[in-house]
Amino acid sequence: MHLHLTAEDAAFQQQMREFFTTQVPQDLRQRWAAGGEPSADDMRQAQRILNEAGLAVPHWPVEWGGKEWSQLQRHIYLQEMQDASVPPPLAFNANMVGPVIAAFGSQELKERFLPPTANLDIWWCQGFSEPNAGSDLASLRTSAVLEGDEWVVNGQKTWTTLGQHADWIFALVRTEPDAPKKQMGISFLLIDMKSPGVTVRPIQLIDGGHEVNEVFFENVRVPADQLVGERGQGWTYAKFLLGNERVGVAPVGSIKRRLADAKSYAAATRDGNGSLLDQPLVAARIAELESQVAALELTVLRVAGNSKEGKPDPVSSILKLRGSQLQQDVLELIADIAGPASLEWKRGDDSETEAWAALATPTYLNFRKASIYGGSNEVQRSVIASAILGLKG
Amino acid sequence: MDFTFDDEQKALRDAVRDLAGRHTPASSGGDVPVGPGKHDAAAWSAIADMGLLGLAFGEDVGGAGASAVELSLAATELGRGRLVTAYADAMVAAELINRAGTAEQKAAFLPDLLDGSSLIVPALAEPGRAWSLAAYDVTAEGEGDSVVLTGTKEPVPYADVATHLVVTARAGDRTGVYLVADPQVSGARVHFDATPAIQLGSLDDAPAAIEAAVNLGILAVVSEALGAMDAALPMTVEYLKTRKQFGVPLAAFQTLTQRAADMYVSLELARSTVLFTAMALADDPLDSAAASRAKVQVGQSGRHIGQEAIQLHGGIGMTAEYAVGHYTARLTAIEHTFGDTRWHLARLSASLRDYEQVEVLRPA
Numbered sequence: 001m002h003l004h005l006t007a008e009d010a011a012f013q014q015q016m017r018e019f020f021t022t023q024v025p026q027d028l029r030q031r032w033a034a035g036g037e038p039s040a041d042d043m044r045q046a047q048r049i050l051n052e053a054g055l056a057v058p059h060w061p062v063e064w065g066g067k068e069w070s071q072l073q074r075h076i077y078l079q080e081m082q083d084a085s086v087p088p089p090l091a092f093n094a095n096m097v098g099p100v101i102a103a104f105g106s107q108e109l110k111e112r113f114l115p116p117t118a119n120l121d122i123w124w125c126q127g128f129s130e131p132n133a134g135s136d137l138a139s140l141r142t143s144a145v146l147e148g149d150e151w152v153v154n155g156q157k158t159w160t161t162l163g164q165h166a167d168w169i170f171a172l173v174r175t176e177p178d179a180p181k182k183q184m185g186i187s188f189l190l191i192d193m194k195s196p197g198v199t200v201r202p203i204q205l206i207d208g209g210h211e212v213n214e215v216f217f218e219n220v221r222v223p224a225d226q227l228v229g230e231r232g233q234g235w236t237y238a239k240f241l242l243g244n245e246r247v248g249v250a251p252v253g254s255i256k257r258r259l260a261d262a263k264s265y266a267a268a269t270r271d272g273n274g275s276l277l278d279q280p281l282v283a284a285r286i287a288e289l290e291s292q293v294a295a296l297e298l299t300v301l302r303v304a305g306n307s308k309e310g311k312p313d314p315v316s317s318i319l320k321l322r323g324s325q326l327q328q329d330v331l332e333l334i335a336d337i338a339g340p341a342s343l344e345w346k347r348g349d350d351s352e353t354e355a356w357a358a359l360a361t362p363t364y365l366n367f368r369k370a371s372i373y374g375g376s377n378e379v380q381r382s383v384i385a386s387a388i389l390g391l392k393g
Numbered sequence: 394m395d396f397t398f399d400d401e402q403k404a405l406r407d408a409v410r411d412l413a414g415r416h417t418p419a420s421s422g423g424d425v426p427v428g429p430g431k432h433d434a435a436a437w438s439a440i441a442d443m444g445l446l447g448l449a450f451g452e453d454v455g456g457a458g459a460s461a462v463e464l465s466l467a468a469t470e471l472g473r474g475r476l477v478t479a480y481a482d483a484m485v486a487a488e489l490i491n492r493a494g495t496a497e498q499k500a501a502f503l504p505d506l507l508d509g510s511s512l513i514v515p516a517l518a519e520p521g522r523a524w525s526l527a528a529y530d531v532t533a534e535g536e537g538d539s540v541v542l543t544g545t546k547e548p549v550p551y552a553d554v555a556t557h558l559v560v561t562a563r564a565g566d567r568t569g570v571y572l573v574a575d576p577q578v579s580g581a582r583v584h585f586d587a588t589p590a591i592q593l594g595s596l597d598d599a600p601a602a603i604e605a606a607v608n609l610g611i612l613a614v615v616s617e618a619l620g621a622m623d624a625a626l627p628m629t630v631e632y633l634k635t636r637k638q639f640g641v642p643l644a645a646f647q648t649l650t651q652r653a654a655d656m657y658v659s660l661e662l663a664r665s666t667v668l669f670t671a672m673a674l675a676d677d678p679l680d681s682a683a684a685s686r687a688k689v690q691v692g693q694s695g696r697h698i699g700q701e702a703i704q705l706h707g708g709i710g711m712t713a714e715y716a717v718g719h720y721t722a723r724l725t726a727i728e729h730t731f732g733d734t735r736w737h738l739a740r741l742s743a744s745l746r747d748y749e750q751v752e753v754l755r756p757a
């Protein structure tokens with residue numbers, strides 16, 4: 001056991017910090033830090049700067065732009081990126097479809113898709129969920145039927161995050177409707193969003209924003225070679241992908257950044273003759289959350305979720321479960337600090353309410369999603385109970 | 394102590410439930426309202442016409458001569474119906490005028506407020522400041538008929554539709570209560586720049602008036618919250634029965650049904666507390682401990698029920714087109730209105746040495 005960073009890791013940390021704080025424009029990082037609806041242009045610009053420096057997809061195979069970093073270095077990289085409020089590489093690209101293509105795609109698919117995926121020249125979205133296939137993803141019904149050298153796709157996906165910006169969608173489709181188990185006969189298909197027959201319809205969320213969509217497929221023709229890996233093996237690839245997704249969603253660096261923000265907001269909010277940071281209940285809550293975030297970060301460092309040969313490490317469920325809870329707790333705290341100012345979601349031009357305070361409630365409400373998507377917290381508990389504790393429900 | 398409603402109260406409840414049902418905002422299709430909504434003028438005149446603004450006020454000032462209990466009962470139904478109105482705010486303004494104002498001031502302003510011909514709301518919050526009953530940065534100068542106010546209040550919910558504001562302002566080192574007609578409003582911000590105002594009553598009476606008025610506002614919002622929770626829980630229960638995943642209704646998963654049971658526990662604790670607080674404030678409008686305990690319990694129940702209602706609905710609970718999120722948004726706003734859970738806990742903490750046990754049974 002070692003308490004301190006090695007000289008090498010400390011130097012790595014310094015190098016990351018310097019890169020993120022000097023190479024990504026400050027105004028862009030400020031916009032990201034402010035929250036609210038993300039700008040697609042900012043996300044593209046940030047990912048391209050990272051990719052140019054070889055920092056967009058460090059966990060991919062080296063051949064496709066990866067770095068052979070230790071788990072600790074990967075953590076330091078994420079921590080520094082989030083601390084500097086750099087928009088992270090688009091998760092659909094960097095953490096989801098990229099690793100799947102790299103692990104299971106043909107050489108041709110890799111060459112065609114991996115470089116533009118790393119550079120966000122292709123914006124991907126995730127077409128897994130359907131109205132009747134949420135937690136029970138395997139009951140999905142969108143069908144793909146092979147006609148000559150094309151798949152003909154029909155069906156509906158929902159909850160497609162940022163689908164309005166996407167160029168391509170990676171979708172789970174049913175290719176063998178007669179397979180004996182519903183997990184079988186599913187394939188992983190790459191579909192150009194501009195294909196005739198694809199329709200995107202926005203869904204408005206409770207914070208008033210538009211980040212998810214419904215996507216309809218009506219006789220959409222997809223070249224047969226855009227199927228990843230083997231026909232009927234989509235469920236295996238999806239599990240591999242979701243394991244990676246869970247690792248990405250313990251955004252310890254972001255939680256710490258927001259908690260540090262919360263502290264400065266509390267210090268700036270006047271209360272009596274002092275500030276909210278002088279209030280014992282506020283101070284105690286911050287201290288409590290700091291301790292809990294530290295415990296999470298240490299757990300990330302100790303067990304850091306891995307996805308090994310197509311099987312997600314069930315331990316990554318701890319990170320998803322606790323990461324989403326803490327993220328929600330910190331956003332709740334910020335709404336509490338804003339207090340009466342949180343009642344105003346949209347500020348008028350001459351408002352004297354701070355932007356963070358006006359955004360506090362919509363952001364808090366928006367992040368209720370974190371315990372629902374990417375495998376809900378109930379699903380994570382089931383994974384822990386059955387795969388780790390051996391309690392088959 | 395008796396928690397049952399009499400026939401008159403039941404009739405009132407049913408009538409308000411009916412009214413609220415007719416004005417419930419759409420939760421599907423079209424332009425779904427999210428966030429702090431615009432004051433619903435049609436609902437407001439229905440509320441005024443039914444006499445709901447005057448429930449807690451005496452007939453001598455144009456009220457209905459009922460009590461805080463009836464006000465609470467009505468507010469519960471407005472919350473259940475997801476009505477976006479200034480009900481609680483107007484009640485605070487009315488009580489401020491009623492308690493702080495002179496006889497002439499009451500006669501001049503209260504009847505119009507209570508019959509709905511004017512809309513008066515309180516301006517209490519100051520930008521960059523935590524919730525407080527005292528004013529700090531908005532100051533009052535002068536006396537009697539020549540008072541002027543300077544400074545900014547924000548946010549002032551419903552300021553944009555108000556005909557008058559009742560403003561707390563600092564006079565020397567004390568906080569007074571002032572009435573301003575035709576305020577300069579920009580969104581939820583009100584700016585005073587040597588703005589003429591009427592001082593309501595005396596500085597000596599102001600602190601108690603503010604406390605009593607905010608207590609009444611608290612009763613109105615915790616009652617609204619009770620209505621919202623009372624609607625969000627059955628919606629969730631119904632959803633667990635009908636939504637199928639893995640070939641069975643969600644209600645087949647015990648982990649979910651047990652959480653619905655916990656929500657029910659939270660709801661009933663809140664209901665008891667709200668009903669008790671209504672009676673306690675009807676008896677003593679300055680029973681701030683009761684008001685604070687209600688705010689704490691409803692703050693915690695509201696957060697629990699709102700969060701769980703969304704979580705148990707899954708993705709659909711996040712959408713603007715589904716009412717469960719509207720309830721949660723409203724519960725969140727209520728928690729931050731008239732002091733949040735933390736503020737009320739702090740107020741209760743400050744008086745722990747004054748009593749040995751918490752008492753709810755009181756001799757007549």
Ligand SMILES: Cc1cc2nc3c(=O)[nH]c(=O)nc-3n(C[C@H](O)[C@H](O)[C@H](O)COP(=O)(O)OP(=O)(O)OC[C@H]3O[C@@H](n4cnc5c(N)ncnc54)[C@H](O)[C@@H]3O)c2cc1C
Nearest residue numbers: 126128129134135159161369373374376378704705707708
């Ligand atoms: C903002 C947002 C963005 C999203 N983005 C995407 C995206 O880009 N692409 C995509 O494909 N999907 C996306 N999703 C979909 C997400 O993955 C699903 O919402 C999620 O899988 C839950 O499914 P559901 O909404 O149908 O809820 P349901 O599965 O109906 O679940 C409802 C409730 O029941 C619980 N539950 C269900 N089954 C069980 C069980 N067996 N045991 C215990 N509890 C259970 C759930 O945990 C939940 O609390 C997104 C969702 C949201 C809210």
